[in-house]
Structure formats: C-alpha cells, structure tokens
Amino acid sequence: MNMEINPSEYKILIVDDVMSNVLLLKVLLTNEKFAIATASNGRQALEQVEKENPDLVLLDVMMPDMSGFEVAQHLKSNPNTADIPIIFLTALNSTADIVKGFQVGANDFISKPFNKEELIIRVTHQISLVAAKRLILSKTEELQRDKLYSVIAHDLRSPMGSIKMVLNMLILNLPSEKIGAEMYELLTMANQTTEDVFSLLDNLLKWTKSQIGKL
Secondary structure, eight states, rough: OOOOOOGGOOOEEEEEESSHHHHHHHHHHTTTTOEEESSSSSSHHHHHHHOOSSEEEEEEEOOOSHHHHHHHHHHHHHHHTTTTTTEEEESSHHHHHHHHHHHHTTTTTESSOOOHHHHHHHHHHHHHHHHHHHHHHHHHHHHHHHHHHHHHHHHHHHHHHHHHHHHHHHHHOOHHHHHHHHHHHHEEEEEEHHHHHHHHHHHHHHHHHHHHHHH
C-alpha cells in the first residue's frame, strides 16, 4: 500500500517488560520519525493507551503481571480502543501462539530478536492502513456535508423562485407613480435581494453537485 504518510503524525505505544527491548524499539522507531510512548507491563500499557491514545501498539506477549494476550483482550473489549491495531512481539514462534494471537485480535507478529527492516516494514504497513481508514472517514464526512448543502440549496431554491416571480410581477404591475417612489424603491430592493439569494443558491447547488461528483 503506497500511501504517503507523515510518521510524526502517528504515535506508537511500545510495551515490553525488558527495558533494553523498549529502548531498542524506541531508537529504531524514533529514527523513522514516529511519536513514541512506552510501558513496561500490562497494567501500565492499558493506562498509557487511555492517556496517549496511540495509533498502534507493539505488545510483548510474555510479561510477568499480565500477558500481551490479556492486554489485547482488554483493548478489544473496550469500544474506545477496539480499533487500535496490535502487533505482537514474540520470541515464541509456535503455531499455537500465533493462532491465539489472531484470536485475541492481533494485526501482525514480529519475532524476537528483531530484524530492523522487517520491523519497520510491518509497522509502516499498519500505520498506512490507519492512514487510509482516516482518509476514507474524512472523505465520507465531506460527502455527507456536501450532500446536506445540496439538499438545503435544492429545497430553498424552489420557494425562493416563487418569491422572485411574485416580486417581478409586482414590479411590472405597480409602477412608482401608482404606489409612490418610496414603496417602489423598497419593492425594487426586495426584488434585487431575492434575485441575489436565488443566484447564490443556484451556485451552491452547482458547487455541491461538482464536489459530490469529484468524490
């Protein structure tokens, strides 16, 4: 997936009880310009997710207090955190662990000891997916907004058109000598205003239609 992403806009939470692993991952990912948060156990990981709102969690499987699998289960059972992608860090390459990981909602696995290139590729891939999802959401919101404008412009155009017609008829049938200069001027102003509003709505309708067409 070749989406241009700006790594500094994305935050990664690194969770590992071995400090040297945390530091190594932090250095590798900071070099790639990602924003980083860290945690050294499961409870801290859950607190950090709430506080830091990361875009991706790198989660060690084997930790003393709570396993990575348990942390993942907590995150996935909470609607606020269920969509955050998780990459498990595991020294265990057993099929059973990988199956268990996917059951609790893993998006990917990285085996220890880390291969730097593999780590960067897997992390960047998950972040690209996050970026793509955001883009789709923002485009959907734009589309809904433009549709709303379109409906408003369309619905207002018809009554404005009627008012415009009535005022045109009045001006034709009520010359200033009949109703006096002052009333005639007011009528002319009202007529001009409705013409302007009508043309504004017309332009808004054309613009929203072209925006919707583009999207």
